[in-house]
Amino acid sequence: MTKVSKDKIFQRQTTLQEIGTVGQQKFQDTKITIVGCGGLGSVAAIYLAASGIGHIQLIDYDVVDESNLHRQVFYKLEDIGKPKAEILSKYINSISSFVNVSFTNKAISKDNVVDLIAASEIILDCTDSLPIKYLLNDVCVLQDKVLVYGSLYKFDGYVATFNLMQESGNRSANLRDAFPEIPTEKVPNCSEMGTLNTIVGIIALMQANEVLKIVAGIGGPIINELLIFNSLDNSQFKMKLKSKAESSSDQKKRFSEIFKSENYQEISCEIEADLQISQADFKEILKQENYNFKIISVITDAAQEIPFTIDAKISLSRIGEWISNDFEESNNYIFVCKRGVISMAAVEQVKKGFKDTKLLSLEGGVLAF
Numbered sequence: 001m002t003k004v005s006k007d008k009i010f011q012r013q014t015t016l017q018e019i020g021t022v023g024q025q026k027f028q029d030t031k032i033t034i035v036g037c038g039g040l041g042s043v044a045a046i047y048l049a050a051s052g053i054g055h056i057q058l059i060d061y062d063v064v065d066e067s068n069l070h071r072q073v074f075y076k077l078e079d080i081g082k083p084k085a086e087i088l089s090k091y092i093n094s095i096s097s098f099v100n101v102s103f104t105n106k107a108i109s110k111d112n113v114v115d116l117i118a119a120s121e122i123i124l125d126c127t128d129s130l131p132i133k134y135l136l137n138d139v140c141v142l143q144d145k146v147l148v149y150g151s152l153y154k155f156d157g158y159v160a161t162f163n164l165m166q167e168s169g170n171r172s173a174n175l176r177d178a179f180p181e182i183p184t185e186k187v188p189n190c191s192e193m194g195t196l197n198t199i200v201g202i203i204a205l206m207q208a209n210e211v212l213k214i215v216a217g218i219g220g221p222i223i224n225e226l227l228i229f230n231s232l233d234n235s236q237f238k239m240k241l242k243s244k245a246e247s248s249s250d251q252k253k254r255f256s257e258i259f260k261s262e263n264y265q266e267i268s269c270e271i272e273a274d275l276q277i278s279q280a281d282f283k284e285i286l287k288q289e290n291y292n293f294k295i296i297s298v299i300t301d302a303a304q305e306i307p308f309t310i311d312a313k314i315s316l317s318r319i320g321e322w323i324s325n326d327f328e329e330s331n332n333y334i335f336v337c338k339r340g341v342i343s344m345a346a347v348e349q350v351k352k353g354f355k356d357t358k359l360l361s362l363e364g365g366v367l368a369f
Helices: 020-029 039-051 084-095 113-117 130-143 197-216 248-261 279-287 316-325 342-351
Strands: 031-035 055-059 100-104 122-125 146-153 156-162 225-230 235-240 294-297 333-336 359-362
Touching: 020 197, 031 039, 039 055, 039 084, 039 122, 039 146, 039 197, 055 084, 084 100, 113 130, 122 130, 122 197, 130 146, 130 248, 146 197, 156 197, 197 225, 316 342, 333 342, 342 359
Parallel strands: 031 055, 031 122, 055 100, 122 146, 294 333, 333 359
Antiparallel strands: 146 156, 156 225, 225 235
């Protein structure tokens, strides 16, 4: 690797009176963990590494997929099928010799989260899993760590800094002050609902900016509020948050009980096996001349090609209307979507009223066909 001068690389930052060499050394000494190396995590990681954050741990169990590339722009075609955390780690090493970067390809869980984040002062939530977001939030409260939250929904992005120590000696609001309980219904992520790649980059950079402000002690972090940014009209709304009026010890006790009782697992992990049909069984059905299933698409992406014949296309929000007008209780139905999440939600919704009707969701969706 070409030998470079640290002074020259960070000159534009240290020239800032608010940063200087003291602030730059703070960056160098800081240890962070980024959970999720997709659209948010990859952008935040690279900008923080380029800013001089000295210790970065990357956590992601997934591999690069072709459908990731439009918004996870630091991955290349030749990276498809390779572990995201490992590829991102190599990229960071190629642009900065001043960062100690480590990675794990393990999925973060209730069993390993405490050990995985132990060495870091700031945690970045760059995941698209609601249970994991609550897991990170709860553990950060229990372990006195700062959580920089990022989330996406179509054209909207959400950013906040949770659990930051304030001058009062109390920590700022956390995720449960905004949304006390993990939603009990499936909430489709950006893979299912779609997202514009620019909002992904905007929110990732806001997360990185939060880290730099916190470490340098400058500006005003987004605390005790949740910033909601809409990329279509550039509007910003700040949802005010108020933490519970309780002592630190009472809060720790409450969150300890929450941590014990929650399993922090995706709802989709608890799918009933008899409501799914495997890809192999589905393909066998399609080979039959007169199969006795109606195939219903609930794909939200209008551009998504469906490589087999469907009998109807509906949206999940209008499934009640479809039941009233076109559903026949005596028929058998297979619901399909892009990845198998929305189709399962559709099956479960119809099943509530028609328990005896054969209803199945295609496992893995059209992408796995």
